[in-house]
Amino acid sequence: MESCPIPDSQWERALELIGRADEVALACHVTPDGDALGSMLAVAFTLRRMGKRVVASFGDRHFVVPRLLRFLPGQDMLVAPEDYPAEPELMIVFDASTFERLGLLCSNAATAREVIVVDHHPSNGGFGTLGLIDAKAAATAMLAEQLVYRLGGRLDRDIATCLYAGLVTDTGSFRHSSVTPAVHQMAARLVATGLRTDEIARELWDRSPFGYLKVLAAALDRVTLEDGLVSTYVTRVDRAAYGLPYAELEGIIDIVRRTDEAEVAVVLKEDDQGDWQVSTRSKGRVDVGSVCAALGGGGHHNAAGYTSHDSVEETMAKFRRELRKVC
Numbered sequence: 001m002e003s004c005p006i007p008d009s010q011w012e013r014a015l016e017l018i019g020r021a022d023e024v025a026l027a028c029h030v031t032p033d034g035d036a037l038g039s040m041l042a043v044a045f046t047l048r049r050m051g052k053r054v055v056a057s058f059g060d061r062h063f064v065v066p067r068l069l070r071f072l073p074g075q076d077m078l079v080a081p082e083d084y085p086a087e088p089e090l091m092i093v094f095d096a097s098t099f100e101r102l103g104l105l106c107s108n109a110a111t112a113r114e115v116i117v118v119d120h121h122p123s124n125g126g127f128g129t130l131g132l133i134d135a136k137a138a139a140t141a142m143l144a145e146q147l148v149y150r151l152g153g154r155l156d157r158d159i160a161t162c163l164y165a166g167l168v169t170d171t172g173s174f175r176h177s178s179v180t181p182a183v184h185q186m187a188a189r190l191v192a193t194g195l196r197t198d199e200i201a202r203e204l205w206d207r208s209p210f211g212y213l214k215v216l217a218a219a220l221d222r223v224t225l226e227d228g229l230v231s232t233y234v235t236r237v238d239r240a241a242y243g244l245p246y247a248e249l250e251g252i253i254d255i256v257r258r259t260d261e262a263e264v265a266v267v268l269k270e271d272d273q274g275d276w277q278v279s280t281r282s283k284g285r286v287d288v289g290s291v292c293a294a295l296g297g298g299g300h301h302n303a304a305g306y307t308s309h310d311s312v313e314e315t316m317a318k319f320r321r322e323l324r325k326v327c
């Protein structure tokens with residue numbers, strides 16, 4: 001295993017805080033992806049087996065697990081934000097680069113006695129009372145796996161499924177530049193528990209409602225390419241016509257970003273509140289993480305996002321302005 005940049009003393013402090021808590025409240029970022037939910041549930045399983053009371057949640061106003069993550073085991077440990085402890089003695093948060101990414105659970109984190117932050121975003125400014133943060137880790141799931149071992153837990157198929165969902169999503173199926181030998185070594189440990197990687201891949205990427213194709217068609221119909229920037233948008237109205245939930249839009253950026261002539265790709269997705277969730281991707285030359293951070297969001301060098309309350313035109317104009325500053 002590669003050396004871990006998180007000092008042993010910090011892991012030990014985390015074990016101490018967990019050891020003395022009767023109940024541990026886990027959280028991950030809003031509209032969770034495989035890494036956020038998978039990392040959280042893997043640690044939830046481990047804590048439950050240690051005899052801890054465990055609650056786990058994410059702070060979405062409309063609390064539903066995205067359809068493509070419903071195959072993950074351990075969802076009986078999830079509670080809605082309104083049933084979450086108001087003042088947890090110990091909270092552990094996963095894959096959230098800022099306090100705000102906790103959504104409705106921000107106030108619970110603010111009143112929690114201790115908050116351990118497990119994350120891999122370079123833009124993580126170190127909120128909470130203890131950080132287990134490695135900006136080089138390809139996924140939070142890599143840190144979650146370490147936490148499982150350090151807690152004395154062992155991989156079983158449930159925990160491995162959760163961790164694998166995190167690893168495979170955040171590495172783009174082992175395609176991104178973040179992939180190291182340690183990533184494949186971890187994958188080997190997970191697969192050795194008997195995972196059906198084909199079934200997991202199908203759940204994550206190869207099942208969509210028919211309406212997805214129609215909404216994708218609308219998005220592709222309006223795609224534009226200008227100065228190496230390819231972009232499009234999807235409205236609430238597009239989705240409403242097919243009853244398509246917001247979470248189903250996650251894969252559109254992966255189609256748009258393959259445009260050979262573009263260095264940067266952007267997809268604006270209107271959520272149920274009418275705000276634009278902006279997904280951005282870079283091929284490496286441009287740090288979209290810093291562009292998005294300047295616009296109030298965050299993320300990684302090649303994959304980042306933020307929320308915009310402006311119109312599509314104004315959002316794109318502001319994005320271009322920030323992009324020019326780093327090009």
Ligand code: AMP
Nearest residue numbers: 279280297298299300303304305306307
């Ligand atoms: P997405 O385009 O939603 O897949 O997000 C890509 C990356 O950007 C993820 O690593 C997220 O953590 C980050 N990100 C997306 N939206 C936001 C936001 N509103 N604030 C901070 N980071 C974000």
Ligand code: MN
Nearest residue numbers: 033035036095
């Ligand atoms: Mn995430």
Ligand code: MN
Nearest residue numbers: 035095140170
């Ligand atoms: Mn992640």
